[in-house]
Amino acid sequence: MAPGNDTQISEFLLLGLSDEPELQPLTFGLFLSMYLIIVFGNLLIVLAVSSDSHLHTPMYFFLANLSFVDICFTSTTVPKMLLNIQTQSKVITYAGCITQMYFFLLFVELDIFLLTVMAYDRFVAICHPLNYMVIMNPRLCELLVLVSWIMCALNSLLESLMVLRLSFCTVREIPHFFCELNQMIQLACSDTFLNNMVMYSGIMLLAGGPFVGILYSYSKIVSSIRGISSAQGKYKAFSTCVSHLSVVSLFYCTGLGVYLSSAATQSSHSSATASVVYTVVTPMLNPFIYSLRNKDMKGALMRRKGNTFAVLVGMQTGAATLENRMEVPQEIKNRTTQ
Numbered sequence: 001m002a003p004g005n006d007t008q009i010s011e012f013l014l015l016g017l018s019d020e021p022e023l024q025p026l027t028f029g030l031f032l033s034m035y036l037i038i039v040f041g042n043l044l045i046v047l048a049v050s051s052d053s054h055l056h057t058p059m060y061f062f063l064a065n066l067s068f069v070d071i072c073f074t075s076t077t078v079p080k081m082l083l084n085i086q087t088q089s090k091v092i093t094y095a096g097c098i099t100q101m102y103f104f105l106l107f108v109e110l111d112i113f114l115l116t117v118m119a120y121d122r123f124v125a126i127c128h129p130l131n132y133m134v135i136m137n138p139r140l141c142e143l144l145v146l147v148s149w150i151m152c153a154l155n156s157l158l159e160s161l162m163v164l165r166l167s168f169c170t171v172r173e174i175p176h177f178f179c180e181l182n183q184m185i186q187l188a189c190s191d192t193f194l195n196n197m198v199m200y201s202g203i204m205l206l207a208g209g210p211f212v213g214i215l216y217s218y219s220k221i222v223s224s225i226r227g228i229s230s231a232q233g234k235y236k237a238f239s240t241c242v243s244h245l246s247v248v249s250l251f252y253c254t255g256l257g258v259y260l261s262s263a264a265t266q267s268s269h270s271s272a273t274a275s276v277v278y279t280v281v282t283p284m285l286n287p288f289i290y291s292l293r294n295k296d297m298k299g300a301l302m303r304r305k306g307n308t309f310a311v312l313v314g315m316q317t318g319a320a321t322l323e324n325r326m327e328v329p330q331e332i333k334n335r336t337t338q
């Protein structure tokens with residue numbers, strides 16, 4: 001690195017996913033389609049949940065919040081990338097880069113927090129079905145969402161302020177398609193020890209903490225499901241968490257994969273390609289996972305008529321109703337055989 005040239009630079013270059021010019025139209029088309037699917041699919045969920053009173057349950061409120069955050073999340077990276085391909089420029093301003101980093105971090109962390117809150121919601125629904133509506137009251141739901149926003153906003157503010165104190169020298173090429181915290185820190189030519197400390201403790205606390213919470217919720221859920229005697233009851237209780245479990249696994253596995261691979265290889269181009277999965281593919285799949293797995297959501301989206309939702313609410317109000325449905329036929333069967 002050339003010494004003595006540590007004036008503050010005014011712009012960065014986003015190298016994107018590939019340098020080959022013939023791949024640019026393909027990349028543009030692919031990302032534009034994925035972006036449109038993400039916005040449309042997630043918007044549909046937000047509209048379906050807010051327009052139908054039968055979907056006004058904690059689980060669907062959190063799902064709508066997740067969809068909203070997913071739209072914001074991809075909107076911080078993909079439009080800028082498309083614009084750069086279209087104008088054949090790689091430039092992003094210093095302020096633009098810091099802003100993009102701030103919002104990207106904010107929405108990624110919110111995704112993680114909402115997934116954790118949703119795990120807690122499933123835990124209460126299955127382990128404390130009789131008190132579900134009392135525990136998950138609207139005030140607690142709002143509080144959980146609010147606290148998530150505040151914590152995530154504060155942490156990404158801290159991370160961004162930490163980057164502001166770094167100075168960048170001659171190397172101003174970011175081998176990625178958006179300004180990512182880790183890449184920015186690696187690019188700096190001032191001492192980055194403190195930044196790395198803050199970044200890794202941020203990841204530990206704001207991704208590791210929720211992960212432990214999710215694991216704990218699911219360990220309780222699994223032992224509770226084991227206690228259900230009938231196979232059908234087991235299946236029904238489990239089926240209310242399958243969608244959530246799929247989304248969580250997808251998000252954490254890809255996110256972890258990206259961070260481990262970038263820590264192991266230092267080759268940023270491959271980690272940029274890998275991060276496409278959790279920045280674009282995961283938000284794109286969420287609506288499909290939720291609406292395809294969930295008959296009622298599917299029905300709701302297709303017909304968009306109030307009464308068709310009614311069936312699903314019974315399923316989502318927790319295992320109490322599930323158990324009741326199991327028990328009644330059992331009793332009737334016993335009586336008839338006597």
Ligand SMILES: *[C@@H]1O[C@H](CO)[C@@H](O)[C@H](O)[C@H]1NC(C)=O
Pocket residue numbers: 046049050058061062064065068138141142145
């Ligand atoms: C997010 O969750 C809160 C609390 O449950 C709810 O009041 C709000 O409507 C949700 N937001 C969206 C966009 O659905």
